[in-house]
Amino acid sequence: MTVLVFLDPKFPEGRLADAAVPQLMAADLGATRGDGVFESMLAVDGTARKMDAHLDRMASSAQALDLAFPERESWERAVSTALSELLIQAGPTEAVVKLLLTRGVEGTGSPSAWVAASPVPAEVRERTAEGLAVLLLDRGYDSTVADRAPWLLLGAKTLSYAVNMAALRYAKAQGADDVIFTSSDGKVLEGPTSSVILAVEEDGVKTLLTPELESGILPGTTQRALFDAAEAAGWARGYGPLEPAHLMEADAVWLVSSIRLLAPVTSIDGTPIPSSPELTEELTALLRGAL
Structure with a gap:
C-alpha cells in the first residue's frame, strides 16, 4: 500500500496520484541517470518525525547537485496530504515517508517532485x-x-x-x-x-x-x-x-x-x-x- 502525492503548482496541497499506474516519464533524469535526491523519514500515526532535519538535509543535497529545491511549505503540505490519505487507507500505523526530487525530463528544466508514504514493513x-x-x-x-x-x-x-x-x-x-x-x-x-x-x-x-x-x-x-x-x-x-x-x-x-x-x-x-x-x-x- 503506497500513497503518492506530487508537488504541483495547480494543487497547493499536493496532487494525489494512483501508485498502481505509471506516473514518471521514461525520459526523467531521475530514472535514466539517477540525477536527483531523496529523503526517507518515519511517521507515527499520521505525524512525520524530524521533518525539519530531513528537509534541511535534502535542501543541502539538492544544492550539491545544483538542483532547484521546491519551497519547504510545498513539501510539508504534500506530506500532510499523503499521511492523511494513508490514515484513511491503513489506519494508525508507523509509516515510511519518502521525499523524491529529480531534475525532471531531459531538456525541460522542470524538476519532478513527489512524496510516497507506505506502512513500515513488519520485517524491518x-x-x-x-x-x-x-x-x-x-x-x-x-x-x-x-x-x-x-x-x-x-x-x-x-x-x-x-x-x-x-x-x-x-x-x-x-x-x-x-x-x-x-x-x-x-x-x-x-x-x-x-x-x-x-x-x-x-x-x-x-x-x-x-x-x-x-x-x-x-x-x-x-x-x-x-x-x-x-x-x-x-x-x-x-x-x-x-x-x-x-x-x-x-x-x-x-x-x-x-x-x-x-x-x-x-x-x-x-x-x-x-x-x-x-x-x-x-x-x-x-x-x-x-x-
Whole structure:
C-alpha cells in the first residue's frame, strides 16, 4: 500500500496520484541517470518525525547537485496530504515517508517532485530486534577525498544508490545482513543506508561515538537526534576518526536510521562482538522520546 502525492503548482496541497499506474516519464533524469535526491523519514500515526532535519538535509543535497529545491511549505503540505490519505487507507500505523526530487525530463528544466508514504514493513522491526551480522567493505576512497573531489557528492543523499544496494547484495550473498563501509586508509565510515554509532564506558562515563563528517559521510538525522537526547540524559558524545578496532572493542555497536532506529550489530566479518540489550532499550527510549 503506497500513497503518492506530487508537488504541483495547480494543487497547493499536493496532487494525489494512483501508485498502481505509471506516473514518471521514461525520459526523467531521475530514472535514466539517477540525477536527483531523496529523503526517507518515519511517521507515527499520521505525524512525520524530524521533518525539519530531513528537509534541511535534502535542501543541502539538492544544492550539491545544483538542483532547484521546491519551497519547504510545498513539501510539508504534500506530506500532510499523503499521511492523511494513508490514515484513511491503513489506519494508525508507523509509516515510511519518502521525499523524491529529480531534475525532471531531459531538456525541460522542470524538476519532478513527489512524496510516497507506505506502512513500515513488519520485517524491518523483526530484523532489528534480532541483531545484524555485518561485513566491513572498502568503499574505495580515502577519508580525505570529500574536500578534494566535491563532484563525488559524498555527504549528499542522491538517487544514485546502485553501489549501496550492490554492497548489501554482496553482504547477503556472504550470509551477512548489512555493511559498514570503510575508507581506503582504514577509517570507519557509514552503512549503505545508516549511520554507525558505538558505545563505550570508561570510569563510569558512558560515551557515544560516531565517525566524523569530514570523512565524507552523510550527516545522520537520527544519529544527531540520538546524540542530543543522550547528552541531555548524561551521556558524553564524540566524533571519530574511528577504525575497525574501535568497533571490535566497543561495549555495543548500532546501525541507526530513521526507519529502523537502532539496529544492534552482533558480529563483524564473522566475529561476534559485544552487544547490550539494556543499552539498546535505553537508547531506543531516548531516541523515540526525541522524535
